[in-house]
Amino acid sequence: MVDLSLSNKRYTYVQESESEPTRGAIDIHHVIINGSRATGYACRKGLGFFLVLLASSMYFLLGKDNPFTTLSWGFLLSGLFVMLQSRKFVKKESVVIMPTFGIQLETQYLSGKTVSRFIPIGKILKPVLAECVTPITCYWSLSLLLRGEEQLTLVFKELRPPLKMLVPIWKALCAVIGTDQSEMIAEEEHVVST
Amino acid sequence: MAEPKARVLMVSDFFFPNFGGVENHIYYLSQCLLKLGHKVVVMTHAYGNRSGVRYMTGGLKVYYVPWKPFVMQTTFPTVYGTFPIVRTILRREKITVVHGHQAFSTLCHEALMHARTMGYKVVFTDHSLYGFADVGSIHMNKVLQFSLADIDQAICVSHTSKENTVLRSGLSPAKVFMIPNAVDTAMFKPASVRPSTDVITIVVISRLVYRKGADLLVEVIPEVCRLYPNVRFVVGGDGPKHVRLEEMREKHSLQDRVEMLGAVPHSRVRSVLVTGHIFLNSSLTEAFCIAILEAASCGLLTVSTRVGGVPEVLPDDMVVLAEPDPDDMVRAIEKAISILPSIKPEEMHNRMKKLYSWQDVAKRTEIVYDRALKCSNRNLLERLSRFLSCGAWAGKLFCMVMIVDYLLWHLLQLLQPDDDIEEAPDVLIHYHGEKIN
Numbered sequence: 001m002v003d004l005s006l007s008n009k010r011y012t013y014v015q016e017s018e019s020e021p022t023r024g025a026i027d028i029h030h031v032i033i034n035g036s037r038a039t040g041y042a043c044r045k046g047l048g049f050f051l052v053l054l055a056s057s058m059y060f061l062l063g064k065d066n067p068f069t070t071l072s073w074g075f076l077l078s079g080l081f082v083m084l085q086s087r088k089f090v091k092k093e094s095v096v097i098m099p100t101f102g103i104q105l106e107t108q109y110l111s112g113k114t115v116s117r118f119i120p121i122g123k124i125l126k127p128v129l130a131e132c133v134t135p136i137t138c139y140w141s142l143s144l145l146l147r148g149e150e151q152l153t154l155v156f157k158e159l160r161p162p163l164k165m166l167v168p169i170w171k172a173l174c175a176v177i178g179t180d181q182s183e184m185i186a187e188e189e190h191v192v193s194t
Numbered sequence: 195m196a197e198p199k200a201r202v203l204m205v206s207d208f209f210f211p212n213f214g215g216v217e218n219h220i221y222y223l224s225q226c227l228l229k230l231g232h233k234v235v236v237m238t239h240a241y242g243n244r245s246g247v248r249y250m251t252g253g254l255k256v257y258y259v260p261w262k263p264f265v266m267q268t269t270f271p272t273v274y275g276t277f278p279i280v281r282t283i284l285r286r287e288k289i290t291v292v293h294g295h296q297a298f299s300t301l302c303h304e305a306l307m308h309a310r311t312m313g314y315k316v317v318f319t320d321h322s323l324y325g326f327a328d329v330g331s332i333h334m335n336k337v338l339q340f341s342l343a344d345i346d347q348a349i350c351v352s353h354t355s356k357e358n359t360v361l362r363s364g365l366s367p368a369k370v371f372m373i374p375n376a377v378d379t380a381m382f383k384p385a386s387v388r389p390s391t392d393v394i395t396i397v398v399i400s401r402l403v404y405r406k407g408a409d410l411l412v413e414v415i416p417e418v419c420r421l422y423p424n425v426r427f428v429v430g431g432d433g434p435k436h437v438r439l440e441e442m443r444e445k446h447s448l449q450d451r452v453e454m455l456g457a458v459p460h461s462r463v464r465s466v467l468v469t470g471h472i473f474l475n476s477s478l479t480e481a482f483c484i485a486i487l488e489a490a491s492c493g494l495l496t497v498s499t500r501v502g503g504v505p506e507v508l509p510d511d512m513v514v515l516a517e518p519d520p521d522d523m524v525r526a527i528e529k530a531i532s533i534l535p536s537i538k539p540e541e542m543h544n545r546m547k548k549l550y551s552w553q554d555v556a557k558r559t560e561i562v563y564d565r566a567l568k569c570s571n572r573n574l575l576e577r578l579s580r581f582l583s584c585g586a587w588a589g590k591l592f593c594m595v596m597i598v599d600y601l602l603w604h605l606l607q608l609l610q611p612d613d614d615i616e617e618a619p620d621v622l623i624h625y626h627g628e629k630i631n
Contacts, residue, residue: 009614131247131618135260136278138247138286140616162616 006165010034013165027097027176029169031161033090053077090158095169099176103144105155123147127155127173129166142166144173200563201233201288205305206295207268209238209256213460215484216296216321219375221250226556228252232563233620235287237280239269239301253621257283261301271300273595274602280308281606285615291563293317294341297324297334303341310344310577311599315566318342319349320359323481323502335362336585340592343580346566349373349559352503355481364584373558374507376550377487384493384539385468394425394531397470397494399463399485400477402433407476407499412438413520414476416446418527425531426451430458430466467492471537472530478518480504486513491546493539497530499523509549512542574600 004015016028089110096104103124106116125145130152132141140163143152155169204224208216224234229252240246240258248256259279264270284292292309294302297320306316318341325331342348342363348370350356360367389395396418402408412435415427429439429452436454443452458466467473473489475498482503486496490512498504500515507513514533516526574596581592 133246133257133259133279135275137282137610138257138279163619164616 004168008162011159011161011165013161015168027172028094029172030092030094031156031159031165032092033159093156093159095155097172097176107158119144119146124177126177127170128152129170140166142170199232200567201290202227202563203284203287203289203292204234204236204295205292205302207239207299207301208296209236211241211244212267219321220295222378222552223556223559224254225252226552228254230556230560237283237305239263249621255621268299269301273304274599276301276304277308277602278606280305281312282615284309284312284314285612286618288617289314291315291317291566293319295319296321297338303337306341306345307599311596311603313571315569316345317347317349317562317566318345320355321351321481323355323358323479324362336588338363339584343584344577346569347371347562349562351375351482352506354503354506371562373555375482375484376552376555377484377491377546378552379491379543379547382464382488382491384543388539389469389471391471391534392424394472394534395428395470396425396472396474397428397467398474399430399458399466400475401431402435402439405478407478407518408433408435408438410476410518410520410523412442414523415452416442416448417520417524419448419451422531428453428455428466428470430455432457463488464492467494470494471534472497475499476523477501483507487550491543493542495530495534495537497526
C-alpha cells in the first residue's frame, strides 16, 4: 500500500508499507527517477557523443575516405557507447527496512540489473543526514554509520534526492535503529545480571 | 521600527583553524552578530582534512569548500571556477549581504564578483596596509580596484587604513566606514597579583618576520639590557628571524636575561602577557594592531613603533610611541620604565572595557549592512560604466571579465535553475530561553 508520495522535477518518492502498521511490518522506500528524464538523458548523451565522433572523424578522414563509411562507423560506435553507458543509468533506488532484522539497499538500473546490499541491524550505529560539499555544489545525503567501518555508507549511491524526500526515510531508519538498540542494551544487562 | 535582520555570508580564505587577526575578527564579529539576531554563514577553503560543513558556537555555520590553497593559504585563482559553489551557497542560505575580508584573499574577490553579478549587496573589509611601489603591490592594487569598483560599502579598521584603501583602489571615501577592531576583555584580564617591579619584564609576542620588525628587536634588546641590569625580556613567537635572535643572545651572553618561548598558542597568550610589565611592539607596518590592545587589556604599558594605524589605537597615557629606529626605541623604553610606577593595571583594564568591545563593532557593522541593503540595484550597463573608469586598458579588460561572468551566470541558471537549489533549514539555538533563528 502506498503511504506517502512526493515528487519534484527529477525524482519521485514512494513509501510502501503494510496496511496495518504493526511493529514488525516491513517498510519500503523508493526513489524513482522520472521516466521521461532518464531515457531523454540517455538519448541526449548518445546523440552528443555521436555528433562529436562524426565531427572528429570527418575532420581526420576528409577527402580520404567514403563519407558513408564514416557515418556508419559513427552510428555503430555511438550506439555501442549508449548501450554500455545505459548499464550505469539508474532507474530506481530503494531502501527496504525490516525491523529487528536489517536494512536492504537496492539500486535498479535501466538495463534491468539490480544491485543490492544487506546490512544487519546490529551493525548500524546511526543514520545521519549530512551536507556534502564539492568544489561545484552542495547537497544533502543520507548515510549510515556502521560498526567497525571508518567510512559512512551512503543509502542512495547514485541518486541525489532532495531533503524533503530524505527526512521521512531518515526518521523511519532512526525509529527502527532506536528501538532495536534499547532492546539490545536491555538484553545485555539481563545477561550480565543473571 | 526595527530594521529587518540581515543574512550575512562572510567570505575569506583566512578562518580557523588558521590563526591570526583576520580569523579572530571574523569569528568574534560573527558571534556578536548572531547574538543580535542576524544569521551568519562563513565560507572559506578547506584546511587539510577539514572539508565540508561545520557548526561552531552559537550555530555559526562554516563551509570549508574543497578548493586547493596555493600560496600563503589563499585559494588558487580561477576567476570563474568558484561561481557554481558560491551561487549554491548564496541560494541555499537565502543570503542578503555578502561580506568579504582581506584584500589578499582570492576567494574573497571572486565571491564578491559573483555576488555582484547575481545582484546581491556586497561589503568589503580591508585589514592590512599595502604599499604602492613594488610589482606585487601594483598588481594587488589593480585587483583591488576591480573588486571595489562595484561594491556597496567598505569598512576599514583605522583612519590610516581608510586613507590607504581609498588611495589604492580609487574608491569614493563616502562609501568607506571606519570600524576599529576590538579585544575580548573578558579573556585578557590583568594578573590578580601584579608581578614585582624589582625585575622589570618586557614582553614581546609576534611572528618573527621582517614585517613585524624582528630586526629592530635584535638591535634594541642588547642595548636595553646593557643600560638596565634589572630588565629581562620574554620573547614569544616563531618565524624565520628566530635564528637572528638566537645569535644575538649568544653574542651578548643574554641567555639568562632573554627568554625565548617559541610559538605561543593564542589560548596561552594571556598567561604570558601577565608575567610582564611592558609590552614591546616593533612592527614596521600595521593597519591596526590587536596585539597592543590585548596587552593594554592585561594592564601592560605598551611601547610601540609609530607606524600605520598604531597611534589611533590607544590613549596617549597607555602607550609610548617611537620611530622604527633602534635609538628612538631605546629612548621610548627608558621613558616607559620611568613612568611604570604610575601604571595601575586594573584601571587600564577597566578603561579598555569601555573603549573597545566586539558588541560595539557588531552594532556599527549592522549600520553598514543596513546602508548597503538600502543601496539601489544597478543593472549590468550601469555597473560596466564604473569599470571603464579603472584605466585605459584595465577598464576594458574588467568589463570583458564582468560580461563573461554575467553570461556564465545565465548558463548556470540554465543548467541548474534557481528553484532546483533547495534551501537549507536554519539551525535554531536557544539563548536563555529565547529562540534565535
